[in-house]
Amino acid sequence: MTGKGKTALLVTATLAAGLSQAQAATLDSVKERGMLKCGVNSALAGFSNPDDKGVWQGLDVDLCRGIAAAVFNDPGKVQFIPLNAKERLTALQSGEIDVLSRNTTWTSSRDTELGVNFTGINYYDGQGFLINKSLGVASAKDLDGAAICIQSGTTTELNVADYFRKNGISYTAVVFDTSDQTVQGLEAGRCDVLTSDLSQLYALRTKLSKPDEAVALPEVISKEPLGPSVRQGDDQWFNVVKWTHFAMVNAEEMGITKANVDSMKGSDNPDMRRFLGEDADFGKGMGLPADWAYRIIKQVGNYGEIFEANVGQGSALKIDRGLNALWTEGGLQYAPPIR
Ligand SMILES: N[C@@H](CCC(=O)N[C@@H](CS)C(=O)NCC(=O)O)C(=O)O
Structure with a gap:
Protein backbone atom coordinates (compact mmCIF):
# COMPACT_ATOMS: atom_id res chain seq x y z
CA MET A 1 0.00 0.00 0.00
CA THR A 2 1.26 3.54 -0.75
CA GLY A 3 1.91 6.04 2.02
CA LYS A 4 -1.08 8.02 0.78
CA GLY A 5 -3.29 4.93 0.87
CA LYS A 6 -2.18 4.16 4.41
CA THR A 7 -2.92 7.72 5.55
CA ALA A 8 -6.37 7.59 3.99
CA LEU A 9 -7.06 4.31 5.74
CA LEU A 10 -5.87 5.71 9.03
CA VAL A 11 -8.02 8.82 8.63
CA THR A 12 -11.04 6.69 7.82
CA ALA A 13 -10.38 4.42 10.81
CA THR A 14 -9.88 7.40 13.12
CA LEU A 15 -13.06 9.01 11.85
CA ALA A 16 -14.97 5.78 12.30
CA ALA A 17 -13.61 5.39 15.82
CA GLY A 18 -14.50 9.00 16.63
CA LEU A 19 -17.96 8.58 15.22
CA SER A 20 -18.62 5.37 17.07
CA GLN A 21 -17.26 6.91 20.29
CA ALA A 22 -19.58 9.88 19.90
CA GLN A 23 -22.57 7.61 19.42
CA ALA A 24 -21.50 4.52 21.32
CA ALA A 25 -23.09 5.66 24.51
CA THR A 26 -26.16 3.50 24.84
CA LEU A 27 -24.73 0.90 27.22
CA ASP A 28 -23.14 3.67 29.32
CA SER A 29 -26.31 5.71 29.45
CA VAL A 30 -28.38 2.63 30.29
CA LYS A 31 -25.98 1.85 33.14
CA GLU A 32 -25.98 5.45 34.38
CA ARG A 33 -29.75 5.61 34.29
CA GLY A 34 -29.97 2.25 36.03
CA MET A 35 -32.78 1.27 33.71
CA LEU A 36 -33.28 0.00 30.16
CA LYS A 37 -35.90 1.78 28.05
CA CYS A 38 -37.60 -0.78 25.88
CA GLY A 39 -40.17 0.13 23.22
CA VAL A 40 -42.96 -2.45 22.98
CA ASN A 41 -46.43 -2.99 21.55
CA SER A 42 -49.07 -1.57 23.88
CA ALA A 43 -51.27 -4.67 23.84
CA LEU A 44 -50.37 -7.69 21.80
CA ALA A 45 -51.04 -10.88 23.72
CA GLY A 46 -48.04 -13.20 23.74
CA PHE A 47 -45.59 -10.52 22.57
CA SER A 48 -46.10 -7.58 24.91
CA ASN A 49 -49.12 -7.00 27.02
CA PRO A 50 -49.61 -5.88 30.62
CA ASP A 51 -51.29 -8.65 32.67
CA ASP A 52 -54.14 -8.01 35.13
CA LYS A 53 -51.61 -6.82 37.71
CA GLY A 54 -50.07 -4.41 35.23
CA VAL A 55 -46.92 -6.52 34.81
CA TRP A 56 -45.66 -6.64 31.21
CA GLN A 57 -45.63 -10.15 29.71
CA GLY A 58 -44.53 -11.50 26.33
CA LEU A 59 -41.81 -12.77 24.05
CA ASP A 60 -40.68 -9.24 23.10
CA VAL A 61 -40.87 -8.20 26.75
CA ASP A 62 -38.67 -11.13 27.83
CA LEU A 63 -36.01 -10.15 25.31
CA CYS A 64 -35.73 -6.78 27.08
CA ARG A 65 -35.73 -8.49 30.48
CA GLY A 66 -32.85 -10.63 29.17
CA ILE A 67 -30.87 -7.50 28.24
CA ALA A 68 -31.51 -6.04 31.70
CA ALA A 69 -30.41 -9.32 33.30
CA ALA A 70 -27.15 -9.24 31.30
CA VAL A 71 -26.45 -5.58 32.12
CA PHE A 72 -27.78 -5.23 35.69
CA ASN A 73 -28.18 -8.81 36.91
CA ASP A 74 -31.79 -7.72 37.42
CA PRO A 75 -34.50 -8.36 34.81
CA GLY A 76 -36.75 -5.87 36.58
CA LYS A 77 -34.68 -2.88 35.54
CA VAL A 78 -36.67 -2.20 32.39
CA GLN A 79 -39.07 0.60 31.66
CA PHE A 80 -41.52 -0.58 29.00
CA ILE A 81 -42.68 2.16 26.66
CA PRO A 82 -45.78 1.26 24.65
CA LEU A 83 -45.66 2.43 21.04
CA ASN A 84 -48.05 2.09 18.12
CA ALA A 85 -46.92 1.02 14.67
CA LYS A 86 -46.43 4.58 13.42
CA GLU A 87 -44.48 5.84 16.43
CA ARG A 88 -42.12 2.92 17.00
CA LEU A 89 -39.20 3.67 14.70
CA THR A 90 -39.23 7.41 15.41
CA ALA A 91 -39.04 6.66 19.13
CA LEU A 92 -35.88 4.64 18.48
CA GLN A 93 -34.35 7.25 16.17
CA SER A 94 -34.96 10.09 18.63
CA GLY A 95 -33.39 8.24 21.58
CA GLU A 96 -36.64 7.96 23.51
CA ILE A 97 -35.95 4.22 23.81
CA ASP A 98 -32.72 2.16 23.85
CA VAL A 99 -34.14 -0.80 21.99
CA LEU A 100 -37.29 -1.49 20.00
CA SER A 101 -38.71 -4.94 20.73
CA ARG A 102 -42.13 -4.71 19.15
CA ASN A 103 -43.24 -7.27 16.54
CA THR A 104 -41.39 -5.31 13.88
CA THR A 105 -40.58 -6.80 10.50
CA TRP A 106 -36.96 -6.60 9.37
CA THR A 107 -37.04 -5.12 5.85
CA SER A 108 -34.24 -3.67 3.76
CA SER A 109 -35.64 -0.13 3.81
CA ARG A 110 -36.13 -0.08 7.56
CA ASP A 111 -32.63 -1.50 8.03
CA THR A 112 -30.85 0.87 5.66
CA GLU A 113 -32.82 4.12 5.40
CA LEU A 114 -33.98 4.89 8.91
CA GLY A 115 -30.76 4.93 10.92
CA VAL A 116 -31.66 1.70 12.69
CA ASN A 117 -30.20 -1.81 12.67
CA PHE A 118 -32.08 -5.04 13.24
CA THR A 119 -30.14 -7.32 15.57
CA GLY A 120 -31.76 -10.67 14.73
CA ILE A 121 -35.05 -12.52 14.38
CA ASN A 122 -36.84 -13.57 17.55
CA TYR A 123 -39.99 -14.69 15.73
CA TYR A 124 -40.33 -15.88 12.13
CA ASP A 125 -43.79 -14.81 11.02
CA GLY A 126 -45.81 -14.33 7.85
CA LYS A 223 -42.17 -13.21 5.08
CA GLU A 224 -42.36 -11.25 8.33
CA PRO A 225 -39.10 -11.78 10.18
CA LEU A 226 -39.77 -10.00 13.48
CA GLY A 227 -36.88 -8.80 15.59
CA PRO A 228 -35.45 -6.13 17.85
CA SER A 229 -33.66 -3.07 16.53
CA VAL A 230 -31.23 -0.44 17.81
CA ARG A 231 -29.86 2.86 16.49
CA GLN A 232 -27.08 2.69 13.93
CA GLY A 233 -23.58 3.79 14.97
CA ASP A 234 -23.35 1.97 18.29
CA ASP A 235 -21.78 -1.42 17.65
CA GLN A 236 -21.30 -2.25 21.30
CA TRP A 237 -25.00 -1.87 22.06
CA PHE A 238 -25.91 -3.66 18.84
CA ASN A 239 -23.83 -6.61 20.11
CA VAL A 240 -25.43 -6.61 23.56
CA VAL A 241 -28.94 -6.88 22.09
CA LYS A 242 -27.91 -9.35 19.36
CA TRP A 243 -26.13 -11.69 21.79
CA THR A 244 -28.92 -11.63 24.34
CA HIS A 245 -31.14 -13.37 21.80
CA PHE A 246 -28.31 -15.67 20.68
CA ALA A 247 -27.57 -16.67 24.28
CA MET A 248 -31.20 -17.71 24.73
CA VAL A 249 -31.17 -19.79 21.55
CA ASN A 250 -27.80 -21.38 22.37
CA ALA A 251 -29.02 -22.24 25.86
CA GLU A 252 -32.01 -24.08 24.46
CA GLU A 253 -29.78 -25.98 22.07
CA MET A 254 -27.44 -26.94 24.93
CA GLY A 255 -30.30 -27.97 27.20
CA ILE A 256 -29.65 -25.17 29.68
CA THR A 257 -32.83 -23.96 31.36
CA LYS A 258 -33.76 -21.48 34.03
CA ALA A 259 -34.21 -24.41 36.43
CA ASN A 260 -30.99 -26.31 35.70
CA VAL A 261 -28.48 -23.55 34.87
CA ASP A 262 -26.97 -23.62 38.36
CA SER A 263 -26.41 -27.35 38.20
CA MET A 264 -24.46 -26.87 34.94
CA LYS A 265 -21.78 -24.91 36.78
CA GLY A 266 -18.51 -26.80 37.14
CA SER A 267 -19.30 -28.99 34.11
CA ASP A 268 -16.44 -30.58 32.09
CA ASN A 269 -18.09 -29.64 28.83
CA PRO A 270 -15.99 -26.81 27.33
CA ASP A 271 -19.00 -25.27 25.52
CA MET A 272 -20.87 -25.18 28.80
CA ARG A 273 -17.93 -23.63 30.62
CA ARG A 274 -17.62 -20.95 27.93
CA PHE A 275 -21.35 -20.26 28.01
CA LEU A 276 -21.33 -19.79 31.78
CA GLY A 277 -18.18 -17.64 31.69
CA GLU A 278 -16.22 -20.13 33.80
CA ASP A 279 -13.01 -20.28 31.77
CA ALA A 280 -12.89 -17.37 29.41
CA ASP A 281 -14.59 -14.01 29.49
CA PHE A 282 -16.84 -13.48 26.49
CA GLY A 283 -18.63 -10.56 28.11
CA LYS A 284 -15.77 -8.07 28.12
CA GLY A 285 -15.97 -7.42 24.37
CA MET A 286 -19.50 -6.12 24.95
CA GLY A 287 -18.84 -4.24 28.18
CA LEU A 288 -20.63 -6.99 30.14
CA PRO A 289 -19.45 -9.27 32.95
CA ALA A 290 -18.19 -12.81 32.23
CA ASP A 291 -21.42 -14.39 33.50
CA TRP A 292 -23.68 -12.31 31.21
CA ALA A 293 -25.23 -15.38 29.51
CA TYR A 294 -25.73 -17.20 32.83
CA ARG A 295 -27.63 -14.16 34.13
CA ILE A 296 -29.97 -14.16 31.14
CA ILE A 297 -30.92 -17.83 31.47
CA LYS A 298 -31.06 -17.85 35.28
CA GLN A 299 -33.39 -14.87 35.41
CA VAL A 300 -35.40 -15.06 32.21
CA GLY A 301 -34.93 -18.46 30.56
CA ASN A 302 -33.86 -19.98 27.27
CA TYR A 303 -35.59 -19.26 23.95
CA GLY A 304 -37.79 -22.37 24.07
CA GLU A 305 -38.90 -21.51 27.59
CA ILE A 306 -39.91 -17.95 26.77
CA PHE A 307 -41.56 -19.12 23.53
CA GLU A 308 -43.70 -21.78 25.24
CA ALA A 309 -44.64 -19.58 28.18
CA ASN A 310 -45.65 -16.57 26.12
CA VAL A 311 -47.00 -17.78 22.79
CA GLY A 312 -46.72 -21.59 22.87
CA GLN A 313 -48.36 -24.39 24.78
CA GLY A 314 -48.09 -22.63 28.15
CA SER A 315 -50.05 -19.65 26.81
CA ALA A 316 -53.55 -18.93 25.58
CA LEU A 317 -52.28 -18.64 22.00
CA LYS A 318 -50.92 -22.21 21.70
CA ILE A 319 -48.79 -21.42 18.66
CA ASP A 320 -46.63 -24.31 17.39
CA ARG A 321 -42.89 -23.81 17.20
CA GLY A 322 -43.02 -24.22 13.40
CA LEU A 323 -40.34 -22.05 11.79
CA ASN A 324 -39.32 -20.94 15.28
CA ALA A 325 -38.10 -24.38 16.29
CA LEU A 326 -34.35 -24.78 16.67
CA TRP A 327 -32.44 -25.63 13.49
CA THR A 328 -31.70 -29.02 15.09
CA GLU A 329 -35.46 -29.67 15.14
CA GLY A 330 -36.13 -28.56 11.57
CA GLY A 331 -36.76 -24.91 12.39
CA LEU A 332 -34.89 -21.69 11.63
CA GLN A 333 -33.67 -20.61 15.07
CA TYR A 334 -29.90 -20.87 14.83
CA ALA A 335 -27.37 -18.90 16.87
CA PRO A 336 -23.63 -18.53 16.28
CA PRO A 337 -21.60 -20.15 19.03
CA ILE A 338 -20.27 -18.40 22.13
CA ARG A 339 -16.51 -18.87 21.91
N1 LIG B 1 -44.80 -6.85 11.53
C1 LIG B 1 -45.50 -5.79 10.85
C2 LIG B 1 -46.80 -5.43 11.54
C3 LIG B 1 -46.57 -4.98 12.95
C4 LIG B 1 -47.76 -4.26 13.56
O1 LIG B 1 -47.60 -3.11 14.00
N2 LIG B 1 -48.91 -4.89 13.61
C5 LIG B 1 -50.09 -4.31 14.14
C6 LIG B 1 -51.27 -5.19 13.86
S1 LIG B 1 -51.63 -6.35 15.13
C7 LIG B 1 -49.93 -4.00 15.60
O2 LIG B 1 -49.09 -4.53 16.26
N3 LIG B 1 -50.77 -3.10 16.11
C8 LIG B 1 -50.83 -2.71 17.48
C9 LIG B 1 -50.67 -1.24 17.69
O3 LIG B 1 -50.29 -0.50 16.77
O4 LIG B 1 -50.89 -0.81 18.82
C10 LIG B 1 -44.62 -4.55 10.75
O5 LIG B 1 -43.53 -4.55 11.34
O6 LIG B 1 -45.02 -3.59 10.10
Whole structure:
Protein backbone atom coordinates (compact mmCIF):
# COMPACT_ATOMS: atom_id res chain seq x y z
CA MET A 1 0.00 0.00 0.00
CA THR A 2 1.26 3.54 -0.75
CA GLY A 3 1.91 6.04 2.02
CA LYS A 4 -1.08 8.02 0.78
CA GLY A 5 -3.29 4.93 0.87
CA LYS A 6 -2.18 4.16 4.41
CA THR A 7 -2.92 7.72 5.55
CA ALA A 8 -6.37 7.59 3.99
CA LEU A 9 -7.06 4.31 5.74
CA LEU A 10 -5.87 5.71 9.03
CA VAL A 11 -8.02 8.82 8.63
CA THR A 12 -11.04 6.69 7.82
CA ALA A 13 -10.38 4.42 10.81
CA THR A 14 -9.88 7.40 13.12
CA LEU A 15 -13.06 9.01 11.85
CA ALA A 16 -14.97 5.78 12.30
CA ALA A 17 -13.61 5.39 15.82
CA GLY A 18 -14.50 9.00 16.63
CA LEU A 19 -17.96 8.58 15.22
CA SER A 20 -18.62 5.37 17.07
CA GLN A 21 -17.26 6.91 20.29
CA ALA A 22 -19.58 9.88 19.90
CA GLN A 23 -22.57 7.61 19.42
CA ALA A 24 -21.50 4.52 21.32
CA ALA A 25 -23.09 5.66 24.51
CA THR A 26 -26.16 3.50 24.84
CA LEU A 27 -24.73 0.90 27.22
CA ASP A 28 -23.14 3.67 29.32
CA SER A 29 -26.31 5.71 29.45
CA VAL A 30 -28.38 2.63 30.29
CA LYS A 31 -25.98 1.85 33.14
CA GLU A 32 -25.98 5.45 34.38
CA ARG A 33 -29.75 5.61 34.29
CA GLY A 34 -29.97 2.25 36.03
CA MET A 35 -32.78 1.27 33.71
CA LEU A 36 -33.28 0.00 30.16
CA LYS A 37 -35.90 1.78 28.05
CA CYS A 38 -37.60 -0.78 25.88
CA GLY A 39 -40.17 0.13 23.22
CA VAL A 40 -42.96 -2.45 22.98
CA ASN A 41 -46.43 -2.99 21.55
CA SER A 42 -49.07 -1.57 23.88
CA ALA A 43 -51.27 -4.67 23.84
CA LEU A 44 -50.37 -7.69 21.80
CA ALA A 45 -51.04 -10.88 23.72
CA GLY A 46 -48.04 -13.20 23.74
CA PHE A 47 -45.59 -10.52 22.57
CA SER A 48 -46.10 -7.58 24.91
CA ASN A 49 -49.12 -7.00 27.02
CA PRO A 50 -49.61 -5.88 30.62
CA ASP A 51 -51.29 -8.65 32.67
CA ASP A 52 -54.14 -8.01 35.13
CA LYS A 53 -51.61 -6.82 37.71
CA GLY A 54 -50.07 -4.41 35.23
CA VAL A 55 -46.92 -6.52 34.81
CA TRP A 56 -45.66 -6.64 31.21
CA GLN A 57 -45.63 -10.15 29.71
CA GLY A 58 -44.53 -11.50 26.33
CA LEU A 59 -41.81 -12.77 24.05
CA ASP A 60 -40.68 -9.24 23.10
CA VAL A 61 -40.87 -8.20 26.75
CA ASP A 62 -38.67 -11.13 27.83
CA LEU A 63 -36.01 -10.15 25.31
CA CYS A 64 -35.73 -6.78 27.08
CA ARG A 65 -35.73 -8.49 30.48
CA GLY A 66 -32.85 -10.63 29.17
CA ILE A 67 -30.87 -7.50 28.24
CA ALA A 68 -31.51 -6.04 31.70
CA ALA A 69 -30.41 -9.32 33.30
CA ALA A 70 -27.15 -9.24 31.30
CA VAL A 71 -26.45 -5.58 32.12
CA PHE A 72 -27.78 -5.23 35.69
CA ASN A 73 -28.18 -8.81 36.91
CA ASP A 74 -31.79 -7.72 37.42
CA PRO A 75 -34.50 -8.36 34.81
CA GLY A 76 -36.75 -5.87 36.58
CA LYS A 77 -34.68 -2.88 35.54
CA VAL A 78 -36.67 -2.20 32.39
CA GLN A 79 -39.07 0.60 31.66
CA PHE A 80 -41.52 -0.58 29.00
CA ILE A 81 -42.68 2.16 26.66
CA PRO A 82 -45.78 1.26 24.65
CA LEU A 83 -45.66 2.43 21.04
CA ASN A 84 -48.05 2.09 18.12
CA ALA A 85 -46.92 1.02 14.67
CA LYS A 86 -46.43 4.58 13.42
CA GLU A 87 -44.48 5.84 16.43
CA ARG A 88 -42.12 2.92 17.00
CA LEU A 89 -39.20 3.67 14.70
CA THR A 90 -39.23 7.41 15.41
CA ALA A 91 -39.04 6.66 19.13
CA LEU A 92 -35.88 4.64 18.48
CA GLN A 93 -34.35 7.25 16.17
CA SER A 94 -34.96 10.09 18.63
CA GLY A 95 -33.39 8.24 21.58
CA GLU A 96 -36.64 7.96 23.51
CA ILE A 97 -35.95 4.22 23.81
CA ASP A 98 -32.72 2.16 23.85
CA VAL A 99 -34.14 -0.80 21.99
CA LEU A 100 -37.29 -1.49 20.00
CA SER A 101 -38.71 -4.94 20.73
CA ARG A 102 -42.13 -4.71 19.15
CA ASN A 103 -43.24 -7.27 16.54
CA THR A 104 -41.39 -5.31 13.88
CA THR A 105 -40.58 -6.80 10.50
CA TRP A 106 -36.96 -6.60 9.37
CA THR A 107 -37.04 -5.12 5.85
CA SER A 108 -34.24 -3.67 3.76
CA SER A 109 -35.64 -0.13 3.81
CA ARG A 110 -36.13 -0.08 7.56
CA ASP A 111 -32.63 -1.50 8.03
CA THR A 112 -30.85 0.87 5.66
CA GLU A 113 -32.82 4.12 5.40
CA LEU A 114 -33.98 4.89 8.91
CA GLY A 115 -30.76 4.93 10.92
CA VAL A 116 -31.66 1.70 12.69
CA ASN A 117 -30.20 -1.81 12.67
CA PHE A 118 -32.08 -5.04 13.24
CA THR A 119 -30.14 -7.32 15.57
CA GLY A 120 -31.76 -10.67 14.73
CA ILE A 121 -35.05 -12.52 14.38
CA ASN A 122 -36.84 -13.57 17.55
CA TYR A 123 -39.99 -14.69 15.73
CA TYR A 124 -40.33 -15.88 12.13
CA ASP A 125 -43.79 -14.81 11.02
CA GLY A 126 -45.81 -14.33 7.85
CA GLN A 127 -48.94 -12.42 6.91
CA GLY A 128 -52.33 -14.10 6.87
CA PHE A 129 -56.05 -13.43 6.73
CA LEU A 130 -58.74 -13.83 9.37
CA ILE A 131 -62.30 -14.12 8.09
CA ASN A 132 -65.74 -14.62 9.45
CA LYS A 133 -66.65 -18.29 8.86
CA SER A 134 -70.06 -17.21 7.56
CA LEU A 135 -68.33 -15.72 4.54
CA GLY A 136 -67.84 -19.30 3.35
CA VAL A 137 -64.45 -18.62 1.81
CA ALA A 138 -61.75 -21.31 2.03
CA SER A 139 -58.87 -19.61 0.22
CA ALA A 140 -57.50 -16.09 -0.01
CA LYS A 141 -57.73 -16.43 -3.80
CA ASP A 142 -61.53 -16.34 -3.41
CA LEU A 143 -61.49 -12.95 -1.73
CA ASP A 144 -62.19 -10.99 -4.94
CA GLY A 145 -64.06 -7.78 -4.07
CA ALA A 146 -63.59 -8.19 -0.28
CA ALA A 147 -63.31 -5.28 2.14
CA ILE A 148 -60.12 -5.76 4.18
CA CYS A 149 -59.32 -4.22 7.58
CA ILE A 150 -55.65 -3.17 7.72
CA GLN A 151 -53.53 -1.21 10.17
CA SER A 152 -51.57 1.76 8.82
CA GLY A 153 -47.82 2.15 9.32
CA THR A 154 -47.18 -1.57 8.88
CA THR A 155 -45.70 -3.82 6.22
CA THR A 156 -49.20 -5.28 5.89
CA GLU A 157 -50.60 -2.71 3.48
CA LEU A 158 -48.07 -3.30 0.70
CA ASN A 159 -48.22 -7.10 1.06
CA VAL A 160 -51.98 -7.11 0.51
CA ALA A 161 -51.72 -4.82 -2.51
CA ASP A 162 -49.04 -7.10 -4.02
CA TYR A 163 -50.96 -10.29 -3.33
CA PHE A 164 -54.21 -9.11 -4.86
CA ARG A 165 -52.47 -7.66 -7.90
CA LYS A 166 -50.49 -10.86 -8.45
CA ASN A 167 -53.68 -12.91 -8.31
CA GLY A 168 -55.67 -10.51 -10.51
CA ILE A 169 -58.32 -9.89 -7.85
CA SER A 170 -59.59 -6.66 -6.31
CA TYR A 171 -60.29 -5.46 -2.75
CA THR A 172 -61.18 -2.37 -0.78
CA ALA A 173 -58.81 -1.39 2.01
CA VAL A 174 -60.39 -0.20 5.25
CA VAL A 175 -57.43 1.36 7.05
CA PHE A 176 -57.21 2.03 10.80
CA ASP A 177 -54.53 3.45 13.10
CA THR A 178 -54.68 0.77 15.79
CA SER A 179 -55.13 -2.98 15.81
CA ASP A 180 -58.09 -2.71 18.20
CA GLN A 181 -59.87 -0.65 15.56
CA THR A 182 -59.21 -3.31 12.95
CA VAL A 183 -60.81 -5.92 15.24
CA GLN A 184 -63.78 -3.68 15.87
CA GLY A 185 -63.98 -3.10 12.13
CA LEU A 186 -64.27 -6.84 11.50
CA GLU A 187 -66.75 -7.26 14.32
CA ALA A 188 -68.93 -4.38 13.12
CA GLY A 189 -68.95 -5.72 9.57
CA ARG A 190 -66.95 -2.80 8.14
CA CYS A 191 -64.75 -5.39 6.51
CA ASP A 192 -65.01 -9.07 5.58
CA VAL A 193 -61.42 -9.87 6.36
CA LEU A 194 -58.74 -8.75 8.79
CA THR A 195 -55.15 -9.09 7.67
CA SER A 196 -51.98 -8.94 9.75
CA ASP A 197 -49.02 -11.06 10.82
CA LEU A 198 -50.28 -14.58 11.59
CA SER A 199 -49.07 -14.45 15.20
CA GLN A 200 -51.11 -11.32 15.65
CA LEU A 201 -54.19 -12.87 14.10
CA TYR A 202 -54.09 -15.49 16.88
CA ALA A 203 -53.94 -12.71 19.46
CA LEU A 204 -56.53 -10.48 17.80
CA ARG A 205 -58.93 -13.38 17.37
CA THR A 206 -59.15 -13.69 21.16
CA LYS A 207 -60.49 -10.13 21.28
CA LEU A 208 -63.55 -10.94 19.14
CA SER A 209 -66.80 -11.46 21.03
CA LYS A 210 -67.16 -14.84 19.26
CA PRO A 211 -63.63 -16.01 18.46
CA ASP A 212 -64.87 -19.41 17.23
CA GLU A 213 -66.69 -17.77 14.36
CA ALA A 214 -63.45 -16.44 12.89
CA VAL A 215 -60.97 -18.59 11.02
CA ALA A 216 -57.54 -17.99 9.52
CA LEU A 217 -57.20 -18.80 5.81
CA PRO A 218 -54.38 -21.21 4.86
CA GLU A 219 -52.37 -18.76 2.74
CA VAL A 220 -49.31 -17.06 4.17
CA ILE A 221 -48.59 -14.22 1.76
CA SER A 222 -45.31 -12.76 3.02
CA LYS A 223 -42.17 -13.21 5.08
CA GLU A 224 -42.36 -11.25 8.33
CA PRO A 225 -39.10 -11.78 10.18
CA LEU A 226 -39.77 -10.00 13.48
CA GLY A 227 -36.88 -8.80 15.59
CA PRO A 228 -35.45 -6.13 17.85
CA SER A 229 -33.66 -3.07 16.53
CA VAL A 230 -31.23 -0.44 17.81
CA ARG A 231 -29.86 2.86 16.49
CA GLN A 232 -27.08 2.69 13.93
CA GLY A 233 -23.58 3.79 14.97
CA ASP A 234 -23.35 1.97 18.29
CA ASP A 235 -21.78 -1.42 17.65
CA GLN A 236 -21.30 -2.25 21.30
CA TRP A 237 -25.00 -1.87 22.06
CA PHE A 238 -25.91 -3.66 18.84
CA ASN A 239 -23.83 -6.61 20.11
CA VAL A 240 -25.43 -6.61 23.56
CA VAL A 241 -28.94 -6.88 22.09
CA LYS A 242 -27.91 -9.35 19.36
CA TRP A 243 -26.13 -11.69 21.79
CA THR A 244 -28.92 -11.63 24.34
CA HIS A 245 -31.14 -13.37 21.80
CA PHE A 246 -28.31 -15.67 20.68
CA ALA A 247 -27.57 -16.67 24.28
CA MET A 248 -31.20 -17.71 24.73
CA VAL A 249 -31.17 -19.79 21.55
CA ASN A 250 -27.80 -21.38 22.37
CA ALA A 251 -29.02 -22.24 25.86
CA GLU A 252 -32.01 -24.08 24.46
CA GLU A 253 -29.78 -25.98 22.07
CA MET A 254 -27.44 -26.94 24.93
CA GLY A 255 -30.30 -27.97 27.20
CA ILE A 256 -29.65 -25.17 29.68
CA THR A 257 -32.83 -23.96 31.36
CA LYS A 258 -33.76 -21.48 34.03
CA ALA A 259 -34.21 -24.41 36.43
CA ASN A 260 -30.99 -26.31 35.70
CA VAL A 261 -28.48 -23.55 34.87
CA ASP A 262 -26.97 -23.62 38.36
CA SER A 263 -26.41 -27.35 38.20
CA MET A 264 -24.46 -26.87 34.94
CA LYS A 265 -21.78 -24.91 36.78
CA GLY A 266 -18.51 -26.80 37.14
CA SER A 267 -19.30 -28.99 34.11
CA ASP A 268 -16.44 -30.58 32.09
CA ASN A 269 -18.09 -29.64 28.83
CA PRO A 270 -15.99 -26.81 27.33
CA ASP A 271 -19.00 -25.27 25.52
CA MET A 272 -20.87 -25.18 28.80
CA ARG A 273 -17.93 -23.63 30.62
CA ARG A 274 -17.62 -20.95 27.93
CA PHE A 275 -21.35 -20.26 28.01
CA LEU A 276 -21.33 -19.79 31.78
CA GLY A 277 -18.18 -17.64 31.69
CA GLU A 278 -16.22 -20.13 33.80
CA ASP A 279 -13.01 -20.28 31.77
CA ALA A 280 -12.89 -17.37 29.41
CA ASP A 281 -14.59 -14.01 29.49
CA PHE A 282 -16.84 -13.48 26.49
CA GLY A 283 -18.63 -10.56 28.11
CA LYS A 284 -15.77 -8.07 28.12
CA GLY A 285 -15.97 -7.42 24.37
CA MET A 286 -19.50 -6.12 24.95
CA GLY A 287 -18.84 -4.24 28.18
CA LEU A 288 -20.63 -6.99 30.14
CA PRO A 289 -19.45 -9.27 32.95
CA ALA A 290 -18.19 -12.81 32.23
CA ASP A 291 -21.42 -14.39 33.50
CA TRP A 292 -23.68 -12.31 31.21
CA ALA A 293 -25.23 -15.38 29.51
CA TYR A 294 -25.73 -17.20 32.83
CA ARG A 295 -27.63 -14.16 34.13
CA ILE A 296 -29.97 -14.16 31.14
CA ILE A 297 -30.92 -17.83 31.47
CA LYS A 298 -31.06 -17.85 35.28
CA GLN A 299 -33.39 -14.87 35.41
CA VAL A 300 -35.40 -15.06 32.21
CA GLY A 301 -34.93 -18.46 30.56
CA ASN A 302 -33.86 -19.98 27.27
CA TYR A 303 -35.59 -19.26 23.95
CA GLY A 304 -37.79 -22.37 24.07
CA GLU A 305 -38.90 -21.51 27.59
CA ILE A 306 -39.91 -17.95 26.77
CA PHE A 307 -41.56 -19.12 23.53
CA GLU A 308 -43.70 -21.78 25.24
CA ALA A 309 -44.64 -19.58 28.18
CA ASN A 310 -45.65 -16.57 26.12
CA VAL A 311 -47.00 -17.78 22.79
CA GLY A 312 -46.72 -21.59 22.87
CA GLN A 313 -48.36 -24.39 24.78
CA GLY A 314 -48.09 -22.63 28.15
CA SER A 315 -50.05 -19.65 26.81
CA ALA A 316 -53.55 -18.93 25.58
CA LEU A 317 -52.28 -18.64 22.00
CA LYS A 318 -50.92 -22.21 21.70
CA ILE A 319 -48.79 -21.42 18.66
CA ASP A 320 -46.63 -24.31 17.39
CA ARG A 321 -42.89 -23.81 17.20
CA GLY A 322 -43.02 -24.22 13.40
CA LEU A 323 -40.34 -22.05 11.79
CA ASN A 324 -39.32 -20.94 15.28
CA ALA A 325 -38.10 -24.38 16.29
CA LEU A 326 -34.35 -24.78 16.67
CA TRP A 327 -32.44 -25.63 13.49
CA THR A 328 -31.70 -29.02 15.09
CA GLU A 329 -35.46 -29.67 15.14
CA GLY A 330 -36.13 -28.56 11.57
CA GLY A 331 -36.76 -24.91 12.39
CA LEU A 332 -34.89 -21.69 11.63
CA GLN A 333 -33.67 -20.61 15.07
CA TYR A 334 -29.90 -20.87 14.83
CA ALA A 335 -27.37 -18.90 16.87
CA PRO A 336 -23.63 -18.53 16.28
CA PRO A 337 -21.60 -20.15 19.03
CA ILE A 338 -20.27 -18.40 22.13
CA ARG A 339 -16.51 -18.87 21.91
N1 LIG B 1 -44.80 -6.85 11.53
C1 LIG B 1 -45.50 -5.79 10.85
C2 LIG B 1 -46.80 -5.43 11.54
C3 LIG B 1 -46.57 -4.98 12.95
C4 LIG B 1 -47.76 -4.26 13.56
O1 LIG B 1 -47.60 -3.11 14.00
N2 LIG B 1 -48.91 -4.89 13.61
C5 LIG B 1 -50.09 -4.31 14.14
C6 LIG B 1 -51.27 -5.19 13.86
S1 LIG B 1 -51.63 -6.35 15.13
C7 LIG B 1 -49.93 -4.00 15.60
O2 LIG B 1 -49.09 -4.53 16.26
N3 LIG B 1 -50.77 -3.10 16.11
C8 LIG B 1 -50.83 -2.71 17.48
C9 LIG B 1 -50.67 -1.24 17.69
O3 LIG B 1 -50.29 -0.50 16.77
O4 LIG B 1 -50.89 -0.81 18.82
C10 LIG B 1 -44.62 -4.55 10.75
O5 LIG B 1 -43.53 -4.55 11.34
O6 LIG B 1 -45.02 -3.59 10.10
